[in-house]
Amino acid sequence: ASPNRDAGILQLRYRLTGAEERPLALVGKGICFDTGGSNLKTGGSMLGMHGDMQGSAVALGTLLALTRLNFPAPVDCWLALAENHIGSRAVKCNDVVTALNGTTIELINTDAEGRMVLADTLALACRKPPRAILDYATLTGAVVSSLGNRMAGALTNRRHWVEPIIQAGEHCGERVWPFPYEDDYDDDLKSEVADTLQCRTAGAGDHIYAARFLGRFVDKDVGWLHVDMASTGTHKGGLAHIPSDIQGFGVRFGVEWFKRVIAE
Template structure:
């Protein structure tokens, strides 16, 4: 299977709703408090079965109901009265018999959207290297849910998950480029790659970080027009396909998950897929600096001074702080055409994970209105993030005695903030810009979210763009 084939899993069942013409059995969602009302609405066979089995609708418990003629008449799935986990109802898919199901419980529009998307996301499996059966129960799109849009969101999430889950031996810069090219071709986007001498000249920090690897570094540039005069939205994604730490080598434990260090690129491509599938009236651009931070005679060194595309010089305090270097050149290019909105995704700092844990990406922006939009969209679609400060008082930490900037300030304090401040030096003043420091990994399985690669903050951004421009 090629990487393009693996990425195409995003378009395959079970990430689609059941055929609307297929008969679907009723699935009732109940809490222990609402169970009597649900039971009262059922045919006699269902009510008697609940009484006979002592079913109590405890959270996560499912009961399949008879139809009185030896068949299946429906099911009930229990939810906690104070359920706070997103997509909790999606776990029902694991317990139901094969076939089409419909949610019979009345839901408000946002709850229906969440239940529908959660069901699709729960069906995701990364099956490139082994066969792992997905839930066989399929969901009919609830009334009022935009099935096409929801399937497009699920496909974007699945694309990002596939890319993050693929190990580095099958996803280096070459194949990340292939996956991005395949996405561009599928939606009629233009596609360009800067590499070789042009990269050395125009994007010297990308070139320096990636020059030690077997596969050469490059800058991927995808463009798509949903409207010829639409607002310019540029996404930048960190595409470090594997990070050894460079000459400042990571310990073994720190290297174990570094296949996911291209998670920012996966997020950007996942959001791009959503935007293009939805046909939002934007002029979309996706920039992905993609490298492997490897060790060889050509590796850049601690103490080296690199010149950036912007002309600023950077002293290398630590070769393991390479993500901000490749992003800096890409952000400089992005600002050269003055986008209306610039968002970068990057698995950038362990400091953000220490502060916020694996589930909360850190959001940095100087734009209070943009931060509020992100927060509202994240809450609306259950794709949370948390704003951290671009505290200018820490700018002095970036000083170098021999260059304009140091890429890794000594002391280790405020690491996520100083990384964001470093990036801000390469964003033109006045640009509406947000930096998302993401983890892109689910350490534990949950409804709608299997363990492994994850798109973070992408659904929030898509909701923001849809509400602004949809």
């Protein structure tokens, strides 16, 4: 329902001359303002929602850092840019939306828009399967309830990455902590009219369900790490190496993570 029809998925490419192997992929949620949509955010919860693009900002920051380091492997950066508005053209609860890869999604809450834009972006990034994917998103309140606001949450489709993810975070100072990514969670996302629910109607663990949902749009052969940074987007007095409230948390982690991925 954005009055300006300017939403889009932006692809940026980094290639060192001669590097022709499959690229690594960065993906970022870039909701440039989130009203919540038809499920309008109430009270003070809409304040600061221009910051809902931090996943994209951090993905872009990571790409810039990699280019300045002359990173040896090719990298694609995919930014999912949109605003979430109310209006006569806005989606509603129970609408069924068909994603880019043909998956049908029953909408439960229009304020869970981040996983909708990421679904298409991940599917697009996987059309030519990348070597690995790292996505960043200020995605769920559940990750804040789970971790407070000193660490970001991590979910991955590669069990053997769990310990390396923790170590990469500790090594660079931007700590990221893994949560389970198990098939049986999908039982709670069954829809009677679509391939999947967008999210659950109620209940805890939304950061885990969000990742299970996003996993539908990722090629199973591609190692994927999803960083839910709702818990680290802002932190009074700074976090890790940066002393301001907004700190770009995740850029150092992304550089460190990609170094480990190409060494694997």
